[in-house]
Amino acid sequence: MPFMVWNDRIGVGVEAVDADRKKMVEMINELYEAILAGSGRKKLDSLLDRLVDYTRYHFVREEELFARTGYPDAAAHKREHDEMAEWMKNTWRRHRNSSMPVPSLEVMNTLKDWLFNHILGSDQKCAPHTKAHRGWGSQIPWDPERTATVY
Ligand SMILES: [Fe+2]
Ligand SMILES: [Fe+2]
Numbered sequence: 001m002p003f004m005v006w007n008d009r010i011g012v013g014v015e016a017v018d019a020d021r022k023k024m025v026e027m028i029n030e031l032y033e034a035i036l037a038g039s040g041r042k043k044l045d046s047l048l049d050r051l052v053d054y055t056r057y058h059f060v061r062e063e064e065l066f067a068r069t070g071y072p073d074a075a076a077h078k079r080e081h082d083e084m085a086e087w088m089k090n091t092w093r094r095h096r097n098s099s100m101p102v103p104s105l106e107v108m109n110t111l112k113d114w115l116f117n118h119i120l121g122s123d124q125k126c127a128p129h130t131k132a133h134r135g136w137g138s139q140i141p142w143d144p145e146r147t148a149t150v151y
Helices: 015-036 041-069 074-097 105-120 127-133
Strands: none
Touching: 015 041, 015 105, 041 074, 041 127, 074 105
């Protein structure tokens, strides 16, 4: 049983943005599997880096979509992103400085709960607006080799 189960019916109707969410769920599951498999710090840190980096990338993409399509609730939505980005930043910093190589179950559950709540809450709230911009695609490239060095 995966840590998070993705439901394809959930989405905002913009392919690039929906694909991001699916990928974030996959990354969290991959991290969880690696923890269960007893992976070492190097492996776990690189999976965490990718997840943090991709999440930031996804936030930027969504915010760009909102800005370009004039989504009226963009500011409130961005505040949620900012809060999560701040939590991630602090959590990862603590993790890096800790002697424990494995992120705690509390951290994993917070990640999962936040993502579900955000996807089912604010992200769904913008769906009626974004569905009118179905074909929108972001020009922002994501480099999977890049790590979240800002943290
Ligand atoms: Fe999102
Ligand atoms: Fe969002």
